[in-house]
Amino acid sequence: xxxxxxxxxxxxxxxxxxxxxxxxxxxxxxxxxxxxxxxxxxxxxxxxxxxxxxxxxxxxxxxxxxxxxxxxxxxxxxxxxxxxxxxxxxxxxxxxxxxxxxxxxxxxxxxx
Amino acid sequence: xxxxxxxxxxxxxxxxxxxxxxxxxxxxxxxxxxxxxxxxxxxxxxxxxxxxxxxxxxxxxxxxxxxxxxxxxxxxxxxxxxxxxxxxxxxxxxxxxxxxxxxxxxx
Numbered sequence: 001x002x003x004x005x006x007x008x009x010x011x012x013x014x015x016x017x018x019x020x021x022x023x024x025x026x027x028x029x030x031x032x033x034x035x036x037x038x039x040x041x042x043x044x045x046x047x048x049x050x051x052x053x054x055x056x057x058x059x060x061x062x063x064x065x066x067x068x069x070x071x072x073x074x075x076x077x078x079x080x081x082x083x084x085x086x087x088x089x090x091x092x093x094x095x096x097x098x099x100x101x102x103x104x105x106x107x108x109x110x111x112x
Numbered sequence: 113x114x115x116x117x118x119x120x121x122x123x124x125x126x127x128x129x130x131x132x133x134x135x136x137x138x139x140x141x142x143x144x145x146x147x148x149x150x151x152x153x154x155x156x157x158x159x160x161x162x163x164x165x166x167x168x169x170x171x172x173x174x175x176x177x178x179x180x181x182x183x184x185x186x187x188x189x190x191x192x193x194x195x196x197x198x199x200x201x202x203x204x205x206x207x208x209x210x211x212x213x214x215x216x217x218x219x
Contacts (some may be wrong), residue, residue, distance in 0.1 A: 024128045054120055056120075058128075085118065089121065
């Protein structure tokens with residue numbers, strides 16, 4: 001099943017919306033899109049999961065790598081709007097305490 | 113429905129595990145997936161003819177994996193164990209059989 005990556009820039013914040021399924025097949029696509037912005041030296045990023053139906057460990061790996069790269073670059077990434085299943089995966093994996101996760105985009109944009 | 117997403121995640125973790133570690137030759141292999149509904153229990157069975165490989169065991173099959181690979185691999189299995197109500201691995205002659213069960217899928 002597919003993943004669509006939509007990118008927007010809101011007040012110098014790169015908002016990357018991941019729509020669909022984030023799994024072994026589609027994680028590389030998300031990673032490529034995110035990396036292209038990291039290479040452009042983006043310091044503020046919001047990864048919007050509102051339309052993400054589910055995330056497997058492959059997706060979590062991309063989230064973790066993104067957070068680490070951002071931290072190393074002196075920037076910040078906030079994840080927002082996880083649905084019930086995605087939130088459960090984030091909780092099960094312990095990533096809800098490692099990553100910065102907000103319930104909606106507005107809160108994320110305000111904090112970053 | 114959350115059940116579909118949860119099984120999709122379990123499939124992603126387990127099938128990719130089997131594909132990555134289950135076979136030691138270049139031949140074509142088939143992984144069978146059975147889906148059975150018994151009342152309110154959804155039972156999914158994965159059957160492959162690869163090397164004996166229990167993904168639910170604590171140690172990964174290949175100790176040459178990097179620490180990072182082992183951590184993320186362990187994470188996927190941990191997720192499967194948490195999402196499913198029951199999970200089991202059996203070896204039957206030349207087959208690996210993984211059974212996953214979710215109860216009360218209609219509630």
